[in-house]
Amino acid sequence: MSTRRLLVVGAHSADFVWRAAGAVAAHTSAGGEALVVALSYGERGESGELWKQQGQTEENVKRIRHTEATKAAAAVGARFEAFDLGDYPLEVGKESIRRLAELMRDFAPNVVLTHPEKDPFNPDHPVAHAAVARARLLTSGAGVASGFRTAPPSEFLAFEPHQPELCGFVPTVYVDITAVFDKKVEAMGHMAAQQYLKEYYTQRAEQRGNHARKVTGNAEIRQAEAFHRLLPNVVSAL
Amino acid sequence: MSTRRLLVVGAHSADFVWRAAGAVAAHTSAGGEALVVALSYGERGESGELWKQQGQTEENVKRIRHTEATKAAAAVGARFEAFDLGDYPLEVGKESIRRLAELMRDFAPNVVLTHPEKDPFNPDHPVAHAAVARARLLTSGAGVASGFRTAPPSEFLAFEPHQPELCGFVPTVYVDITAVFDKKVEAMGHMAAQQYLKEYYTQRAEQRGNHARKVTGNAEIRQAEAFHRLLPNVVSAL
Amino acid sequence: MSTRRLLVVGAHSADFVWRAAGAVAAHTSAGGEALVVALSYGERGESGELWKQQGQTEENVKRIRHTEATKAAAAVGARFEAFDLGDYPLEVGKESIRRLAELMRDFAPNVVLTHPEKDPFNPDHPVAHAAVARARLLTSGAGVASGFRTAPPSEFLAFEPHQPELCGFVPTVYVDITAVFDKKVEAMGHMAAQQYLKEYYTQRAEQRGNHARKVTGNAEIRQAEAFHRLLPNVVSAL
Amino acid sequence: MSTRRLLVVGAHSADFVWRAAGAVAAHTSAGGEALVVALSYGERGESGELWKQQGQTEENVKRIRHTEATKAAAAVGARFEAFDLGDYPLEVGKESIRRLAELMRDFAPNVVLTHPEKDPFNPDHPVAHAAVARARLLTSGAGVASGFRTAPPSEFLAFEPHQPELCGFVPTVYVDITAVFDKKVEAMGHMAAQQYLKEYYTQRAEQRGNHARKVTGNAEIRQAEAFHRLLPNVVSAL
């Protein structure tokens, strides 16, 4: 029974669904706790379908996105929290970084997942990465005794971006999500405004499953998600 | 109780001691099986102390190196096997690659450790890497049904070279060897011809222990070894 | 009406189908000429389905693979030629490099496609890359007057490997294959021994189509193939 | 007859002349439209000759630089527009990024050229790159329906910096400017305050012409400019 805590931070409220919902489900299925933080709702840049409705307002778009993300998080056993900082462009000021660091000190995650450092197709993803990386370091201090409250350093990984090779993303670990894939499908089903991505990321999970089979020779794996470890982890044996 | 099999391949008979003896000991202590293969004895390039003895012969140097390596391997619970291909320069012809692939098909390792691809300070280490990488691929085939006998793909990691930054070596996983460090010390003690390295690699293990503490916040770690995963691994949860 | 000549060189007879059949079809549809060279038939490493048939022989596997590849090439308007050098491992000796260079001098391709330099999942792909790169340079000489027959330097690109991020593959150009995708589907249909790849690469073409749409904003693109230019090209305007 | 639109954005008013005037001339000669934006006049860092005149004022330096850049742009068929944000250091605030994004939405460029991301010899060039990259992404949105006005994504390339290897600049496309080189010479002639660069960049154009000849075998090319594509482009055939 895992007692590990997993924190996923996305620039927009739906990011975690496409990129990490399977890993979240695997984590919570094993008994772990998971928290999803969205720095914005993606209300301007990623909610075009909603804006096609006549009389649509920003507040209403956010409300819908909040509900969808909360349901999607619940489907994979996680809580959802929104910082509502605005998107396109997302800006994360000092105060928000401090808030994120406080949240990290309270939640004390064992693992933190977020966007890669680089994404030439999205102005908000690298901003989110930088904020999470900075908050994470302010959380843990220099690894020596500090003059402020700290939480232990967490494992730190990037989840898969949309065009991985152009974001410097190199898979270093695949999570086998075969056993929980139905939960990811359910989570994706809640993102009504972006249903065109559901097929895309279903296929992607199968392709990563194919890769994970090739890496292991384990024919049981059907779906997987890819992650890029940004820091070494420590193990008791290989 | 682990049932995993670990294969370590070095260019010279002592390489595994300085770079991976701790990981071997951690592996066998957990119940796993370990096999060390040395492509050469390092009889020309790394046995200078022995050559200072009057009347020394190559055959005698090899005999001494074989005995030392066998004892060192035993100290960490591993078997030792030598290919005796000669060093400075080491050359690994097709037949030797085929022999190594056959050995891999028989042993079916879960994990393979060897030198990094690049080492601007040693002519034999990159040759060993290339041979192991090639034999490993010939062992497992393309990950689809093949017209020849195969073994499942193994995890593949490089152990730490002497000047890591100049070999493109980036630690991606630290193995905590605190509990088995006495065994590594014993193994190092068997390499009589290279005792000047014992202090060096004792200090190195402590520095990597320091790094592993910083990465985890776990103050219990005293010694560690660093490895560079060359391929993604697959896990059931992060 | 294009008068350009395209040369595709694969390690195994089916490689061009999954990775470049769309680009070949686009090229020949525009009037260009295309030649596919397979350095081996992939008779050992990639023909497992065929080996399941009782009494199968290597000669028969090669004959089947030759027929399939010839049909697949024809489906996209290309000729097929096999060097039959053997696979797993593929080895390309000096004489074969000379033969390939002679073929390049005769065919004088404007564009050459082959595997990327690196592929940690396949022992033959990097061997094929190195042979093609070397033959290509021996074909064109140093770009100055030479003491031997030459052909002008060709554009040189890598086609997409199976796990692109782990092969250092970065897409630098997408070819829109929407208009000729039915031909690629037909070509894939001819590779009877590897039908499990047909769905995989159909999905991949759609995903690359998605990427090409995002790069251009052109909603008409449905399928694409990704390539990595290994050398600059020259244009008359951007 | 091209109907494409080309946008060149430089940190200082003269940058486009040395680095891209040939490509601009090739573009407009083919019927395309070109717009040059200078974020500053380079009045402090790159106008030393002007400051040698007694009684010189910043306003006068800017006026001279504006006139020169307008003439140089006209020589290659382009319009010139200045943001006048100051140099050494150039700072591009949110409002200026918004203004640049608005300009991009209005002009809807097919191609955007600017400085590379890195330049260890100039504090303003990377700032300009970051501003252009950000404005470009805010212009086009996420490639899906958005809650704001967008323009289609543009091709995005870096022009050549002064010490290319130290800026991570790798040529991926050469533009043959032989036919329009007289126009680049004329444009360079208008930058009276930096005439020492005219010979330097004339030689550079010839060297890049030499490179383009070697890449193609086309002996007709005399002068060229080098560019680094930052994102894949999409073509209908190779």
Add this chain to the structure above:
Amino acid sequence: MSTRRLLVVGAHSADFVWRAAGAVAAHTSAGGEALVVALSYGERGESGELWKQQGQTEENVKRIRHTEATKAAAAVGARFEAFDLGDYPLEVGKESIRRLAELMRDFAPNVVLTHPEKDPFNPDHPVAHAAVARARLLTSGAGVASGFRTAPPSEFLAFEPHQPELCGFVPTVYVDITAVFDKKVEAMGHMAAQQYLKEYYTQRAEQRGNHARKVTGNAEIRQAEAFHRLLPNVVSAL
């Protein structure tokens, strides 16, 4: 007798001691002048030992850190100056960059040492790097006549971070500090609050000494420090 001036800029007051005190001592022993600037005292992140004292105040921590750093600098023949900008997080605003550039114009260093650009274990080190790089460029201008006071460009190197491979640090020059190592030991002795680092960096100096011996074959070298040149230097002969 050297007349060169060396400037070392650290994020925290103790950084220069562990990473560059030997190079400073070698420099001043040869007759050169050295100035150490600390952007902060590291009063929050790196003074945990001091905070264990009851009733400790930030002002007192800073006072102690100032005294320690001044003594350590003196031990290696350097002056110490503190900007006192605060740590965890360190922020270097425009005004501080201007102040640093003014200091550089006044001191006109031949060599500048600071942190590498990247450090995934410390939020302040990259901030310090960026500030120094920017101030350095504003100091020297574009290498042409400028409209403001300048100092000649300095050599620019990064000193060794704690986990070098993970910071992109690659040694490009080793400074032999054997003759002045006692001074580095004395300097380290003054950092009372971080005595646990003294053994670590003594061992590190010996390991770098080992590396410098291997690079040169010079058995006299016992201790060394590693640096990464960020820009080419100019020599009159190799």
Add this chain to the structure above:
Amino acid sequence: MSTRRLLVVGAHSADFVWRAAGAVAAHTSAGGEALVVALSYGERGESGELWKQQGQTEENVKRIRHTEATKAAAAVGARFEAFDLGDYPLEVGKESIRRLAELMRDFAPNVVLTHPEKDPFNPDHPVAHAAVARARLLTSGAGVASGFRTAPPSEFLAFEPHQPELCGFVPTVYVDITAVFDKKVEAMGHMAAQQYLKEYYTQRAEQRGNHARKVTGNAEIRQAEAFHRLLPNVVSAL
């Protein structure tokens, strides 16, 4: 008065002239000794002008190339030695590597210059690099006592290739050749068969001179050559 020994190894007899003749002249002018080794005469790939003469033979081309290179070497104070291994393709077998290592043990160079590891425009340059790198390691052994004769490790640098960015060449040191540039001009004058390169490399020396001025602020520098250190060097002070 320098007593250092410089070894330059080129794939073809003229390589050292364009790429390193200035550094050789600077070295010998300071009193050092220099030896140039050409692995081949470049008789096939780089002697096209000579082949235009009716009745030309390979032996005659080699004789002319030998004379030219000997004169060019003499012009910069160096001896010239040819291995005559053939070009396009150059192949360096074990015996030739052993011969080169023996030459290195005899000459005991302080500095070795050769081609970079990669050159996508020339099949022979990377072969030469690999041979030199290997011979150099076999010369010096592992930096510990060895069972064979050794010479101390040399500094190891790549000289500038024709299209540097595409060869992974990054200048890390510029040699100021202003004082000896007339000697390089004379050396270039001796390469009658490649006079079209004389202007190219004269301009290149001036551009590198410009870069060296920008790096130092030293207006006296007129010409320079760029080199890429492949291994750290050791200094007594920065």
